[in-house]
Amino acid sequence: EPEVTQTPSHQVTQMGQEVILRCVPISNHLYFYWYRQILGQKVEFLVSFYNNEISEKSEIFDDQFSVERPDGSNFTLKIRSTKLEDSAMYFCASTQGSTDTQYFGPGTRLTVL
Amino acid sequence: AQKVTQAQTEISVVEKEDVTLDCVYETRDTTYYLFWYKQPPSGELVFLIRRNSFDEQNEISGRYSWNFQKSTSSFNFTITASQVVDSAVYFCALRNPSGFQKLVFGTGTRLLVSP
Numbered sequence: 693e694p695e696v697t698q699t700p701s702h703q704v705t706q707m708g709q710e711v712i713l714r715c716v717p718i719s720n721h722l723y724f725y726w727y728r729q730i731l732g733q734k735v736e737f738l739v740s741f742y743n744n745e746i747s748e749k750s751e752i753f754d755d756q757f758s759v760e761r762p763d764g765s766n767f768t769l770k771i772r773s774t775k776l777e778d779s780a781m782y783f784c785a786s787t788q789g790s791t792d793t794q795y796f797g798p799g800t801r802l803t804v805l
Numbered sequence: 806a807q808k809v810t811q812a813q814t815e816i817s818v819v820e821k822e823d824v825t826l827d828c829v830y831e832t833r834d835t836t837y838y839l840f841w842y843k844q845p846p847s848g849e850l851v852f853l854i855r856r857n858s859f860d861e862q863n864e865i866s867g868r869y870s871w872n873f874q875k876s877t878s879s880f881n882f883t884i885t886a887s888q889v890v891d892s893a894v895y896f897c898a899l900r901n902p903s904g905f906q907k908l909v910f911g912t913g914t915r916l917l918v919s920p
Contacts, residue, residue, distance in 0.1 A: 725907065735850070735896060737907040748907060783850060790906050793840070796850040 694718045696797035698784050704803045705774055713769045713800045715784030724767045725785040725794060726759065728752065735783065741767065742790075774804045807832045809899050809911035817917045818887050826882045826914045828897030834858075839873065839880045840898040840908065850896070856880065887918045 697716045705711050717724050726738040739749040741759055758770045767786075771778055781801050785794040808831040818824045830839065841853040854864065856873050864871045868885045884891055894915045898908040 723906075727908070734912045735898075735908075735910040737909070740907055750907075781848060785908075791838075791902065793852055793855050794908060795852060796842075798847075798849040801848070 696784055696786055696795055698782075698797035698800050700800060701798065702801045702803070704805065707776060707804055708773050711771050711774055711802065713771075713782050713784075713802070715767045715769070715786075715797055716765050717767055717784065717786030718788075718795060719765070721786035721788050721795075723747075723787045723790055724759075724761070725787075726769045727783045727785065727796075729781045729783065729799075731780070738769075738782075771802075774802075776804050778802060779804045807834075807837075807899050807901060807909045809897050809909055811895075811897055811911035811914050813914045814912070815915040815917065817919065820888060820918055820920050821886050822918075823883060823885050824887050824916065824918075826884075826895050826897075826916065828880045828882065828911060830878050830880065830897070830899045832899060832901060834901045836902050838900045838902070838906075840900065841871065841880075841882050842896045842898060842910075844894040844896060844913070846893070853882075853895075884916075887916075889918050889920055892916060892918045 699714045724741040727735050729735045737750050739753045740747045756772045760768050781799045783799045784797040787794045810829045837858045839856045843851045870883045872881045894913045896913045897911045900906050900908050
Protein backbone atom coordinates (compact mmCIF):
# COMPACT_ATOMS: atom_id res chain seq x y z
CA GLU A 693 0.00 0.00 0.00
CA PRO A 694 1.43 3.42 -0.92
CA GLU A 695 2.49 5.57 1.98
CA VAL A 696 3.94 8.95 2.77
CA THR A 697 7.58 8.80 3.83
CA GLN A 698 9.63 11.35 5.74
CA THR A 699 13.33 11.80 6.39
CA PRO A 700 15.06 12.05 8.70
CA SER A 701 13.10 10.44 11.50
CA HIS A 702 14.95 12.55 14.06
CA GLN A 703 16.96 15.72 13.53
CA VAL A 704 18.97 17.47 16.20
CA THR A 705 20.21 20.97 15.48
CA GLN A 706 21.64 24.02 17.18
CA MET A 707 19.57 27.13 17.59
CA GLY A 708 20.01 29.45 14.62
CA GLN A 709 20.83 26.68 12.17
CA GLU A 710 18.83 25.92 9.06
CA VAL A 711 17.07 22.59 8.72
CA ILE A 712 15.31 20.93 5.83
CA LEU A 713 12.74 18.27 6.49
CA ARG A 714 11.93 15.99 3.60
CA CYS A 715 8.76 14.23 2.59
CA VAL A 716 7.83 11.97 -0.29
CA PRO A 717 4.04 12.11 -0.72
CA ILE A 718 2.01 9.31 -2.24
CA SER A 719 2.82 9.34 -5.92
CA ASN A 720 -0.52 10.31 -7.46
CA HIS A 721 -1.40 12.85 -4.78
CA LEU A 722 -1.63 16.52 -5.67
CA TYR A 723 -2.22 18.32 -2.36
CA PHE A 724 0.48 18.47 0.25
CA TYR A 725 0.50 19.64 3.85
CA TRP A 726 2.79 20.18 6.79
CA TYR A 727 1.59 19.95 10.38
CA ARG A 728 3.41 20.35 13.64
CA GLN A 729 2.93 18.72 17.03
CA ILE A 730 4.76 20.12 20.03
CA LEU A 731 5.38 17.34 22.53
CA GLY A 732 2.18 16.40 24.35
CA GLN A 733 0.06 18.87 22.44
CA LYS A 734 -2.35 18.75 19.56
CA VAL A 735 -1.46 18.60 15.90
CA GLU A 736 -1.44 22.05 14.28
CA PHE A 737 -1.68 22.99 10.63
CA LEU A 738 1.27 24.85 9.15
CA VAL A 739 0.82 25.06 5.39
CA SER A 740 -0.88 23.54 2.39
CA PHE A 741 0.62 23.38 -1.08
CA TYR A 742 -0.94 22.78 -4.46
CA ASN A 743 0.14 23.34 -8.02
CA ASN A 744 3.59 24.47 -6.92
CA GLU A 745 2.43 27.21 -4.64
CA ILE A 746 1.28 27.74 -1.10
CA SER A 747 -2.50 27.65 -0.92
CA GLU A 748 -2.94 28.38 2.77
CA LYS A 749 -0.69 28.96 5.75
CA SER A 750 -1.20 29.40 9.46
CA GLU A 751 0.09 32.11 11.78
CA ILE A 752 2.85 29.74 12.83
CA PHE A 753 4.21 29.65 9.29
CA ASP A 754 6.17 32.90 9.40
CA ASP A 755 9.06 34.12 7.25
CA GLN A 756 11.41 31.60 8.82
CA PHE A 757 9.51 28.77 7.14
CA SER A 758 9.37 27.87 3.47
CA VAL A 759 8.18 24.90 1.45
CA GLU A 760 9.25 23.59 -1.89
CA ARG A 761 8.58 20.79 -4.29
CA PRO A 762 11.99 20.64 -5.93
CA ASP A 763 11.19 17.70 -8.16
CA GLY A 764 8.29 15.40 -8.96
CA SER A 765 8.52 13.42 -5.78
CA ASN A 766 9.90 15.41 -2.84
CA PHE A 767 8.17 18.03 -0.72
CA THR A 768 10.37 19.91 1.71
CA LEU A 769 9.92 22.17 4.71
CA LYS A 770 12.79 24.53 5.47
CA ILE A 771 13.27 26.40 8.69
CA ARG A 772 15.83 29.12 8.08
CA SER A 773 17.01 29.91 11.59
CA THR A 774 15.70 27.47 14.14
CA LYS A 775 14.51 28.51 17.57
CA LEU A 776 14.09 26.44 20.70
CA GLU A 777 10.33 26.60 20.29
CA ASP A 778 10.56 24.94 16.88
CA SER A 779 11.27 21.67 18.66
CA ALA A 780 8.36 19.45 17.69
CA MET A 781 7.24 16.55 15.58
CA TYR A 782 6.64 17.63 12.00
CA PHE A 783 4.19 15.65 9.92
CA CYS A 784 3.79 15.71 6.19
CA ALA A 785 0.45 14.70 4.66
CA SER A 786 -0.87 14.31 1.17
CA THR A 787 -4.16 13.77 -0.57
CA GLN A 788 -5.20 13.08 -4.11
CA GLY A 789 -8.10 15.49 -4.27
CA SER A 790 -8.88 18.41 -2.01
CA THR A 791 -11.86 16.58 -0.52
CA ASP A 792 -10.05 13.32 0.10
CA THR A 793 -8.58 11.93 3.28
CA GLN A 794 -5.15 13.20 4.24
CA TYR A 795 -2.61 10.47 4.83
CA PHE A 796 0.25 11.28 7.13
CA GLY A 797 3.88 10.33 7.10
CA PRO A 798 5.59 8.94 10.20
CA GLY A 799 6.89 12.35 11.20
CA THR A 800 10.28 13.96 11.80
CA ARG A 801 11.14 14.77 15.38
CA LEU A 802 13.08 18.04 15.40
CA THR A 803 15.08 18.89 18.50
CA VAL A 804 16.60 22.37 18.71
CA LEU A 805 19.32 22.78 21.32
CA ALA B 806 -14.31 29.51 13.35
CA GLN B 807 -13.81 25.80 13.63
CA LYS B 808 -13.06 24.02 16.85
CA VAL B 809 -12.80 20.46 18.09
CA THR B 810 -13.07 19.62 21.77
CA GLN B 811 -11.96 16.36 23.30
CA ALA B 812 -12.72 16.88 26.96
CA GLN B 813 -11.24 13.58 28.11
CA THR B 814 -7.50 14.05 28.50
CA GLU B 815 -6.76 10.51 29.57
CA ILE B 816 -8.80 7.35 30.05
CA SER B 817 -7.58 4.17 31.73
CA VAL B 818 -9.38 0.89 31.28
CA VAL B 819 -8.69 -2.76 31.82
CA GLU B 820 -8.51 -5.06 28.84
CA LYS B 821 -11.88 -6.21 27.50
CA GLU B 822 -13.70 -3.17 28.81
CA ASP B 823 -15.62 -1.00 26.36
CA VAL B 824 -14.55 2.62 26.16
CA THR B 825 -16.01 5.68 24.45
CA LEU B 826 -13.96 8.67 23.40
CA ASP B 827 -15.91 11.89 23.08
CA CYS B 828 -15.56 14.51 20.38
CA VAL B 829 -17.56 17.72 20.10
CA TYR B 830 -17.05 20.08 17.20
CA GLU B 831 -18.01 23.59 16.19
CA THR B 832 -18.36 24.88 12.68
CA ARG B 833 -20.53 27.33 10.80
CA ASP B 834 -20.37 25.27 7.64
CA THR B 835 -23.26 23.04 6.63
CA THR B 836 -20.92 20.69 4.81
CA TYR B 837 -17.87 19.39 6.60
CA TYR B 838 -15.87 16.25 7.27
CA LEU B 839 -14.94 14.58 10.52
CA PHE B 840 -12.05 12.25 11.16
CA TRP B 841 -10.48 10.10 13.80
CA TYR B 842 -6.75 9.42 13.83
CA LYS B 843 -4.79 7.14 16.14
CA GLN B 844 -1.30 8.02 17.36
CA PRO B 845 0.37 4.97 18.90
CA PRO B 846 3.48 5.32 21.09
CA SER B 847 5.65 5.11 17.97
CA GLY B 848 4.30 8.54 16.99
CA GLU B 849 2.78 8.20 13.56
CA LEU B 850 -0.76 9.32 12.77
CA VAL B 851 -2.97 6.52 11.54
CA PHE B 852 -6.22 7.32 9.79
CA LEU B 853 -9.22 5.48 11.24
CA ILE B 854 -12.37 6.95 9.77
CA ARG B 855 -13.88 9.84 7.86
CA ARG B 856 -17.52 10.95 7.95
CA ASN B 857 -19.30 13.50 5.81
CA SER B 858 -21.74 15.87 7.46
CA PHE B 859 -24.60 14.74 5.27
CA ASP B 860 -24.21 11.11 6.28
CA GLU B 861 -25.27 10.53 9.86
CA GLN B 862 -25.29 6.78 9.61
CA ASN B 863 -23.24 5.23 12.36
CA GLU B 864 -20.40 2.97 11.36
CA ILE B 865 -18.90 -0.18 12.76
CA SER B 866 -15.57 -1.65 11.82
CA GLY B 867 -14.65 -4.69 13.86
CA ARG B 868 -14.30 -3.57 17.47
CA TYR B 869 -14.54 0.09 16.50
CA SER B 870 -17.75 2.04 16.11
CA TRP B 871 -18.55 5.68 15.59
CA ASN B 872 -21.66 7.61 16.59
CA PHE B 873 -22.22 10.81 14.64
CA GLN B 874 -24.97 13.12 15.89
CA LYS B 875 -25.37 16.47 14.17
CA SER B 876 -27.99 17.58 16.71
CA THR B 877 -25.36 17.59 19.44
CA SER B 878 -22.34 18.25 17.17
CA SER B 879 -20.69 15.10 18.41
CA PHE B 880 -18.72 12.34 16.77
CA ASN B 881 -17.92 9.78 19.44
CA PHE B 882 -15.72 6.74 19.05
CA THR B 883 -16.28 3.48 20.91
CA ILE B 884 -13.84 0.62 21.22
CA THR B 885 -15.50 -2.62 22.25
CA ALA B 886 -13.53 -5.21 24.21
CA SER B 887 -10.44 -3.04 24.38
CA GLN B 888 -7.00 -4.56 23.97
CA VAL B 889 -3.57 -3.45 25.11
CA VAL B 890 -2.69 -2.62 21.49
CA ASP B 891 -5.42 0.02 21.54
CA SER B 892 -3.29 2.09 23.90
CA ALA B 893 -2.61 5.32 22.02
CA VAL B 894 -3.61 8.93 21.73
CA TYR B 895 -6.73 9.38 19.65
CA PHE B 896 -7.40 12.61 17.80
CA CYS B 897 -10.67 13.83 16.41
CA ALA B 898 -10.36 16.30 13.54
CA LEU B 899 -12.63 18.54 11.46
CA ARG B 900 -12.25 19.78 7.95
CA ASN B 901 -14.45 22.18 6.03
CA PRO B 902 -14.84 22.05 2.28
CA SER B 903 -13.61 25.56 1.57
CA GLY B 904 -10.06 26.50 0.77
CA PHE B 905 -7.57 23.70 0.72
CA GLN B 906 -9.13 21.89 3.57
CA LYS B 907 -6.71 21.91 6.42
CA LEU B 908 -7.50 19.65 9.34
CA VAL B 909 -8.36 21.17 12.71
CA PHE B 910 -7.48 18.73 15.46
CA GLY B 911 -8.73 18.30 18.98
CA THR B 912 -6.28 18.02 21.83
CA GLY B 913 -6.47 14.24 21.82
CA THR B 914 -7.45 11.61 24.35
CA ARG B 915 -4.80 9.29 25.71
CA LEU B 916 -6.18 5.79 26.14
CA LEU B 917 -4.33 3.40 28.42
CA VAL B 918 -5.44 -0.22 28.31
CA SER B 919 -3.90 -2.39 30.96
CA PRO B 920 -3.84 -6.18 30.93
